[in-house]
Structure formats: structure tokens, C-alpha cells
Amino acid sequence: MEEEQRDANNSWDLIHFSLLDVASIESRSGEMTSSHFAEEAPVRRVALFGGTHGNELSGVFLVKHWQQEGEPEIRRPGLQTKPFMANPRAVEKCCRYIDCDLNRVFEKENLGKPLAENTPYEVQRAQEINSIFGPKGSRDAYDLIFDLHNTTANMGSTLILESSRDDFTIQMCSYIKIFPPQGALAPEVCPVFLIEHPHLKYATTRSVAKHPVGVEVGPQPHGVLRADILEKMRKIVRHGLDFIRMFNAGQAFPPCTIEAYKIVEKVDYPRGKNNEITALIHPDLQDQDWRPLHPGDPIFLTMEGEAILYEGETTVYPAFVNEAAYYEKQQAFVKTVKEALSARGIRVSQN
Numbered sequence: 264m265e266e267e268q269r270d271a272n273n274s275w276d277l278i279h280f281s282l283l284d285v286a287s288i289e290s291r292s293g294e295m296t297s298s299h300f301a302e303e304a305p306v307r308r309v310a311l312f313g314g315t316h317g318n319e320l321s322g323v324f325l326v327k328h329w330q331q332e333g334e335p336e337i338r339r340p341g342l343q344t345k346p347f348m349a350n351p352r353a354v355e356k357c358c359r360y361i362d363c364d365l366n367r368v369f370e371k372e373n374l375g376k377p378l379a380e381n382t383p384y385e386v387q388r389a390q391e392i393n394s395i396f397g398p399k400g401s402r403d404a405y406d407l408i409f410d411l412h413n414t415t416a417n418m419g420s421t422l423i424l425e426s427s428r429d430d431f432t433i434q435m436c437s438y439i440k441i442f443p444p445q446g447a448l449a450p451e452v453c454p455v456f457l458i459e460h461p462h463l464k465y466a467t468t469r470s471v472a473k474h475p476v477g478v479e480v481g482p483q484p485h486g487v488l489r490a491d492i493l494e495k496m497r498k499i500v501r502h503g504l505d506f507i508r509m510f511n512a513g514q515a516f517p518p519c520t521i522e523a524y525k526i527v528e529k530v531d532y533p534r535g536k537n538n539e540i541t542a543l544i545h546p547d548l549q550d551q552d553w554r555p556l557h558p559g560d561p562i563f564l565t566m567e568g569e570a571i572l573y574e575g576e577t578t579v580y581p582a583f584v585n586e587a588a589y590y591e592k593q594q595a596f597v598k599t600v601k602e603a604l605s606a607r608g609i610r611v612s613q614n
């Protein structure tokens with residue numbers, strides 16, 4: 264991403280940092296200690312999932328590598344890190360999924376369903392994953408899962424969070440975004456995408472862990488490996504693991520506020536009578552993920568050359584623009600809004 268946006272993001276962070284209201288942070292916490300740090304359990308069991316979608320090859324390739332190499336890159340003192348291929352049958356076929364999207368089936372209902380002959384492969388696999396890394400929502404669940412994805416959209420290195428109340432993952436994102444030398448991925452920014460929403464949230468594979476973290480790096484076509492994209496994903500994982508190690512070792516992290524993009528709406532393509540797509544993503548919107556979309560800006564282009572405009576009343580920030588995997592989900596892009604995400608100060612509990 265370009266300098267301009269990075270500067271904008273940084274100044275935005277700074278403004279909100281200086282406005283940080285410590286009293287409101289304190290009021291969120293019953294457990295706050297006298298020095299204003301919430302104590303959290305150590306994060307000891309961490310899984311690295313690749314191949315949740317079998318054609319998103321950065322994660323597939325990294326997980327295969329880490330499994331072979333005996334994990335030197337991902338080993339950290341006091342941490343158990345497990346690289347894991349989430350959908351091996353889809354990986355083998357280099358397709359997103361076999362029967363249904365694995366990254367949508369982790370509702371409690373599916374996880375507890377008795378298996379039958381016609382149970383989709385991914386639902387069976389979800390139950391296996393839940394028994395290895397969950398059970399979802401229980402004390403026995405893995406502490407944290409990094410779930411590695413690629414997108415065909417120009418989203419850069421995006422971190423996906425599921426909850427605005429998960430101090431640990433917000434602190435981790437803050438560390439990855441802004442810590443020395445100038446942010447782990449400098450000069451690139453690392454947008455944080457929040458999928459918390461009453462209807463739009465989906466039941467992800469990583470949601471079996473206590474702290475789910477999605478890593479979404481693009482643009483990369485499905486079924487293709489790009490060295491630049493792989494390197495970005497790898498850096499995020501390394502810095503994420505460093506953060507966990509420092510936290511477990513007793514480092515305290517002060518309250519922080521980061522900029523996030525929160526999902527507000529999915530937008531479908533214009534469609535004709537037989538539900539066929541009648542317009543393409545407009546060239547002015549293509550590759551413009553995380554850039555402001557203002558009322559009146561073009562979003563689609565018909566075959567007759569007519570621009571279809573964004574008719575909303577407020578500026579939004581599009582993401583997953585022209586994601587290949589979302590044509591079947593009837594989704595051309597998602598609208599997000601900027602939101603400040605605050606976390607309490609945290610440090611590891613001693614008992």
C-alpha cells in the first residue's frame with residue numbers, strides 16, 4: 264500500500280491514541296489490577312492453519328514447509344506451535360472445498376451433528392478439527408489459531424478479528440502494526456478487518472480457538488504462489504509469535520487503540536432475470552480495497568459502458584473487491600467503516 268495511506272493511517276492512530284480515555288477503559292474491567300493491566304492466562308498452545316481453502320497456496324505451502332522442517336522458524340520458548348493442514352482433500356485437488364465451504368461450518372449445531380453417509384466432507388472435517396483444537400468455547404480449546412488465507416483482491420496483509428472485546432488479539436494486531444522498527448511490515452500497513460456483526464459474521468475454522476486470528480494476504484490468484492505475498496504472510500506469523508512469546512515471558516502491554524475496518528454490508532453484482540451478472544467491478548474501484556468510496560463514485564460498469572454509482576450517504580471502505588471465491592456467494596465486495604478498537608492493558612497472570 265502506498266505512503267499516502269500509511270501516513271493517513273498513522274496520524275489517525277495517533278489522534279485516537281492521544282484521546283484515549285483511561286477511565287472508560289478501567290470501567291470495562293472488573294479484573295483490572297492497581298497498575299491498570301488486566302491479567303490474562305498465558306497463550307501456550309498455538310496452531311497455524313493452512314489450506315482451510317485448498318487453492319489459497321501461501322498457507323498451504325508454509326504449513327507443508329513447517330511440517331517438514333521441524334518448525335525452527337515457528338518455534339518459541341514456552342510455546343507449543345502446531346502447523347496443520349485444515350482441508351487436505353481440497354488441497355490435494357487445489358480447489359476451495361469439496362462439498363461446502365469449511366470456513367462457514369463451525370456453528371455449534373454442525374459440530375454436534377451425528378455423522379451420516381451424506382454428511383458433507385467439510386462438516387466431518389470440522390468435527391475432527393473441533394476435537395483436536397477445541398471443543399469450541401471450552402477451557403480445553405487451543406489458545407490461538409492463525410488461519411492463513413489468500414485473496415484475489417488487493418487487500419495487502421490484512422488481519423481478521425472476530426471480536427471487539429478480545430484484548431489479546433487487539434494487542435497483537437497493535438504490535439504487528441506499529442512496533443519497532445516502524446511496524447513489522449513497514450512500509451506497508453496492516454489493515455485490521457473486524458467481522459463482528461449480528462448477521463454477517465460467519466462461523467470460521469479458527470473460531471474453535473480462544474483467540475481466532477485470520478491472516479488474509481493478496482492479491483494472489485487462487486492456485487498460484489507469489490514469493491512477495493508468501494513473504495508478507497510469513498512475517499505476520501513470525502511477529503505474531505514474537506508477541507505471544509513476549510507476553511508469556513511477562514512483558515506488560517499498555518492500553519492501546521488501533522484503527523479497524525468493521526464489516527457493515529455485503530454488496531452483490533447487478534443481476535439480470537436469470538440471475539446472471541450484468542456488470543463488472545468498475546475500473547475505478549478495482550484494486551482500491553481500503554480506499555475511501557464516496558457517495559456518487561462508480562462501482563460497476565455495464566457491457567454498454569454505463570457506470571453504476573455508489574448511492575449510499577456516507578463514505579465507506581471497500582474490501583474483498585472482486586474476490587474470485589465470492590462470485591458463488593453473490594458478493595462483489597464488502598463495505599466497511601473505520602472504527603477505533605481499544606484494548607485494555609494486558610499482562611500474563613502468574614498463577
Ligand SMILES: CC(=O)N[C@@H](CC(=O)O)C(=O)O
Nearest residue numbers: 316366412413414423477588
Ligand atoms: C477469500 C477468502 O477465503 N476469505 C476468507 C476470509 C476469512 O477467513 O474470514 C473467507 O471467506 O473465508
Ligand SMILES: [Zn+2]
Nearest residue numbers: 316319412413
Ligand atoms: Zn480463504
